[in-house]
Amino acid sequence: MTLPLRSEGWTVQPAFVPHGPTAPVTLLADETGLTQLAGEPAVAWQTPWSELTNLQLLRFARGMALFGTAGGVRYCWRHPRTDDFDAWRSVIREQGGDVTRRANRASVWIVAGVVLLSSFAGGLAAIVWQHRSNATQELALAQSVNLTLRDLPTGWNVTPNSALSYIIPPSTEVVTSTTTTAPPTTSPASLLWRQISSEFQRCIGVSPKKDRIYGAAGQMPDYQVSSKIFSSTSFKGIEIGSTTQYYSTTTMVQRDVAEMSLPKFGSCFSDSNASLVLSSYSGKLSHGTSVSNWQPTTFVHGWSRGGVTRLSLPGVSAPLYLVMVVAASGHFETTFGAIVASWPESKAFLASQVNTLLTRMTSSTGSSV
Numbered sequence: 001m002t003l004p005l006r007s008e009g010w011t012v013q014p015a016f017v018p019h020g021p022t023a024p025v026t027l028l029a030d031e032t033g034l035t036q037l038a039g040e041p042a043v044a045w046q047t048p049w050s051e052l053t054n055l056q057l058l059r060f061a062r063g064m065a066l067f068g069t070a071g072g073v074r075y076c077w078r079h080p081r082t083d084d085f086d087a088w089r090s091v092i093r094e095q096g097g098d099v100t101r102r103a104n105r106a107s108v109w110i111v112a113g114v115v116l117l118s119s120f121a122g123g124l125a126a127i128v129w130q131h132r133s134n135a136t137q138e139l140a141l142a143q144s145v146n147l148t149l150r151d152l153p154t155g156w157n158v159t160p161n162s163a164l165s166y167i168i169p170p171s172t173e174v175v176t177s178t179t180t181t182a183p184p185t186t187s188p189a190s191l192l193w194r195q196i197s198s199e200f201q202r203c204i205g206v207s208p209k210k211d212r213i214y215g216a217a218g219q220m221p222d223y224q225v226s227s228k229i230f231s232s233t234s235f236k237g238i239e240i241g242s243t244t245q246y247y248s249t250t251t252m253v254q255r256d257v258a259e260m261s262l263p264k265f266g267s268c269f270s271d272s273n274a275s276l277v278l279s280s281y282s283g284k285l286s287h288g289t290s291v292s293n294w295q296p297t298t299f300v301h302g303w304s305r306g307g308v309t310r311l312s313l314p315g316v317s318a319p320l321y322l323v324m325v326v327a328a329s330g331h332f333e334t335t336f337g338a339i340v341a342s343w344p345e346s347k348a349f350l351a352s353q354v355n356t357l358l359t360r361m362t363s364s365t366g367s368s369v
Contacts, residue, residue, distance in 0.1 A: 004028070004029070004030045005028070005030070005084070005087050005088070005091060006026065006027075006028050007026065007027045007028075007029075007079070007084045007087070008024070008026045009024065009025075009026075009079055009080065009081070010023075010024070010025035010026065010027055010077045010078065010079050011023040011024075011025055011077070011078050011079075011160070012025050012036065012038060012075060012076070012077050012078075013075070013076050013078075013161060013165050013166075014073070014075070014161060014281070014314075015038075015161055016036065016038065016045050016075075020039070020043070021038040021039025021040075021043060022038065022161045023039075023160060024038075024039075024040065025037065025038045025077065026038075027066075027077060029088075029091045032048060033046055033047050033048040033049050033050075033051075033052070034047050034049070034052060034068070036077075047070050049095050051071070052068045052069070052070050052095070053068070053069045053070075053283070054067065054068065054069045054074075054097075054283055055067070055068045055092050055095055055096070055097025055098070056068075056092070056097055056098045056099075057088055057089060057092040057097060057098070057099045059082060059085055060082075060173070062080065062081075062082075063078065063079055063080045063081060063082065064078075064079050064081075064082050064085050064088070065077065065078045065079070066078075066079075066088065066092070068097075069283040072281070072282055072283065073281050073282075073283075073314060074279075074280045074281055074282070074283050076165075076280075080172075138222050138223055138331075139174065139223045139225070141246055141331075141332075142224070142225050142244045142246040142332070143225050143244075144360060145242075145244040145332055145334055145357060145360045145361055146171075146225065146226065146227035146242045146243070146244050146334070146357075147227045147230070147240065147241065147242045147336075147353060147356065147357070148228075149228070149230060151353070151356055152230055152232070153232075153234075155232055155233070155234070156230050156231065156232045157230065157231055157232070158229070158230060158231075159229050159230065159231035159239060162229045162231065162239045162241075163239075163277050163281075163313055164229050164240075164241050164277075164337050164338075165229060166276060166277045166280045167273050167276055167277060167337055168226050168227075168229060168241040168242070168243055168335075168337055169224075169226050169243065170226065171225070171226050171227055171228045173225075173226070174223060174224070174225050175221075175223070175224040176222065176223055176224075192279055192284070192285060195285050196214075196272050196275045196276060196279070196285070197211075197214035197215065197272070199271075199272065199275070200213065200214055200268050200269070200271075200272040201214070201215060203264060203267075203268035203271065203272075204259075204262050204264050204265055204268045205262065205264075206259060206262070211259070212255065212256050212259045213256075213259065213260070213269070214272070219247070219252055219255075219256075221245035221246055221247050221333070222246050222247060222248050223245070223246045224244070224245045225243070225244060226241065226242065226243040226244075227241050227242045227243070228241065229241040234346075234349070235340050235341060235342035235345055235346040235349070236318075236340075236341035236342045237320075237340070237341045238338060238339070238340040238341070238342075239338065239339045239340075240336070240337065240338040240350075240353060241336075241337055241338075242334055242335065242336045242337070242353075242357060243334065243335045243337075244332060244333070244334040244357075245332065245333045245334070246331050246332060247331050247332075247333070248331070249331070250330055250331055253328050253329075253330070253331060253332070253333055256328065256333060257303050257328050260305055260326055260328070263293075265293075265305055265307075266293040266294055266295070266305045266306045266324075266325075267291045267292055267293045267307040267308075267309075268307070269305075269306075269307055269324055269326065270288075270291060270294075270306070270307030270308055270309045270322055270323070270324040271287070271288060271291045271309050273309070273322060273337070274287065274288035274291075274309040274311050274322045275287055275288070277311065277313075277322065278311060278313075281313070281314055288309035288310055288311035289309070289310045289311070290308075290309070290310040291307065291308070291309045291310075292307065292308050293305075293306070293307050293308075294306040294308050294323065294325070294347075296325055296347075296351040296354045296355075297348075297351045298351065298354060298355050298358055299355060300355055300358040300359050300362055301329075301358075301362060302327060302328065302329035302358040302361060302362055303327065303329065304326065304327040304354055304358065305325065305326055306323065306324055306326070306336075306354075307323075307324055308321055308322070308323050308324075308343060309321070309322045309324075310322075318341055319341075320339050320340065320341055321339070321340050321341070321343040322337070322338070322339055323337070323338040323339075323340065323343070323346075323350055324336070324337055325350075325354050327354055327357050327358050327361065328361075329358060329361035329362050330361060330362070332361040334357045334361065336350075336353060336354055336357060338350055338353075
């Protein structure tokens with residue numbers, strides 16, 4: 001029997017209705033179902049447990065996340081603290097859901113449908129790296145590369161509700177090489193991840209064992225941190241964000257670049273990210289269309305490759321385009337993501353953002369790929 005539980009301070013992605021509130025959110029659980037109170041004044045949505053599938057509760061080093069599929073849409077509720085974790089664990093287990101106290105570095109984002117950006121996947125054994133004396137400097141360097149609101153023209157804003165949040169982790173989360181992993185699960189989300197990663201490997205022609213992007217040859221960066229996600233009405237609607245990784249040696253980056261330089265990498269990478277976004281909404285394997293490579297025009301010395309995939313999102317009548325670019329230089333790898341309504345009209349603008357990232361990489365490391 002599920003005891004009544006009231007828990008405040010959550011956020012939700014996506015909104016339950018187009019342009020609806022995503023924060024603040026209070027969750028109420030009892031034996032009949034889950035109730036969400038969102039916004040101010042609060043708007044209530046009540047969902048019986050019988051209509052919620054693939055329930056999963058995940059505990060981070062700081063905070064927790066609850067996932068569930070309702071009406072064909074995958075929802076993610078996040079909380080910055082773990083005060084109520086034990087209570088939610090009892091609720092989710094009673095309802096037949098999965099609970100992970102300390103997820104591996106892959107499943108943290110597999111569950112959320114988020115890509116492990118640019119070779120962050122792989123390595124299922126526990127990894128503990130020696131603490132580095134210059135750790136604070138490395139983290140600061142990684143943070144300094146990412147896009148900020150100051151990089152963008154007037155009229156841009158931070159957006160709390162974006163499909164990009166499925167592939168760009170929150171800006172408040174810092175991932176380090178001291179992450180300890182756990183064995184992979186057989187949950188639907190984990191199986192879905194395996195399907196998407198397998199399709200990517202077939203697409204570029206690399207075995208799972210040798211794949212450095214989603215496969216067993218992947219390596220841990222010292223630090224990974226993301227920007228906020230920014231939006232504008234330009235180009236009939238556009239959202240962008242970035243995630244930067246700092247690696248201990250430039251050789252690690254060069255080995256990743258060797259795989260990412262394969263001819264089909266850009267299109268295969270954008271296609272896999274589109275599948276992660278769409279599958280997060282539907283709860284099943286989904287694909288975009290009209291996939292193609294895109295090489296941004298850059299004037300800074302460094303490496304970049306990209307791809308574009310057309311996709312349709314729930315509640316959006318017009319087609320959208322997911323643009324994914326990976327840039328690398330010195331100790332850095334940065335993944336840039338954009339969802340835009342007008343393509344190819346936005347090419348020049350998006351290329352300028354990649355140039356901004358490359359400029360910061362090359363000025364920060366003193367050596368380039």
